Amino acid sequence: MRLSELLDEVRADAPPPRYDVADVVRAGKRLRRRRRAGWVLAAGTAVTVVVAVPFVVARPETRIEQASPASSPSPTTARAPELDFALSAYSAGRLRVADPNRWTLAAETAVIDKKGSEADAQEGEITLYRRGVDPRSTLGDAKITPVEAIRGRPAYRVDADGSPMLLWEYADDSMALITSRADGPGRYALTPAEERQVAEAFRPGPRRPVRIAIGASYVPDGYRLVEATASSATFIPTPDAVVRLGKPDPGPNMPPIATITLHVGPASEVHGRPRDGVICPEGTGRMAYCFAFLGDSQVEEVRSRSAVDTVELGRMLKSGRFVPLSDPDHWMPLSQAFPASALIGGE
Secondary structure (H helix, E strand, C coil): CCHHHHHHHHHHHCCCCCCCHHHHHHHHHCCCCCCCCCCCCCEECCCCCCCCCCCCCCCCCCCCCCCCHHHCCCCCCCCCCCCEECCCCEEECCEEECCCCEEECCEEEEEEEECCCCCCCCCEEEEEECCCCCHHHHCCCCEEEEEEEECCEEEEEEEECCEEEEEEEEECCEEEEEEECEEECCEECCCHHHHHHHHHHCCCCCEEECEECEEECCCCCCEEEEEEECCEEEEEEHHHHHHHCCCCCCCCCCCCCCEEEEEEEECCHHHCCCCCCCECCCCECCEEEEEEEEECCEEEEEEEECCCCHHHHHHHHHCEEECCCCCHHHCEEHHHHCCHHHCCCCC
């Protein structure tokens, strides 16, 4: 089935956005210290930053008009997302932006850290949204104040319950957002000046494909890829995936929907002793899962919070492909890691 046909199926009952400012606040405040997986990325369309020039300063209390639903692309006009990145690692003084570590239908995200800090410290994140995706529709009552332009394009300080963020237009109809890790009440790892420094140092590079260490030649019918990291991939039912096109990613408070997640990671006591084959324990509640040992104390696992049973999950896992996380040069392009039928825009 083609994307245009899928869009026609869901446009009549596409639900309204279900995100609010609390989601953004959590995104700014719950940035945890975590070791970067180190994507071997390629330039695409998600996390990026831009540079400053003319001034457009407004009064501190100025609020801008929030984007109306009509101003955001509808599911019937949004394009299928690119499977590549526009951002590559770069430095901005003592600050460093890593290669992106997350791809979604709406954006790509990269970690910001400081030279001389802990190796796994994360000072903040930068998210580059795809063309036509306006994150302002998720900001609720946050105060959005115009500030000095970045590379001649509009820029805004966003205050959401005290969490400072920098939002700016990095290209025509394309926006980026920087958030900071919270270090306590009213204390944040990045100052507004440092956030701006990161934005001004950004330059888009040549596009490169997103690469991933895992893949599968079989994905249960009716599920589409909506998110990927080096070691995981998440799929949701096609109608839900199509509705997300042209919109910001849903926040953590979004009601749970059916998902299938394939990932690889360290084995734990839950998996028991290493053994051959695909193991599918009896599911708990609505959760079903299967796993297989890969050696080096690693397991590949597929979980489903949906009506998909372990027979289908086991079939997906048996079709799985894995490249060691330590060998990024041989990771698979995301466009080739899964069947076209599991990709938005695929047949």
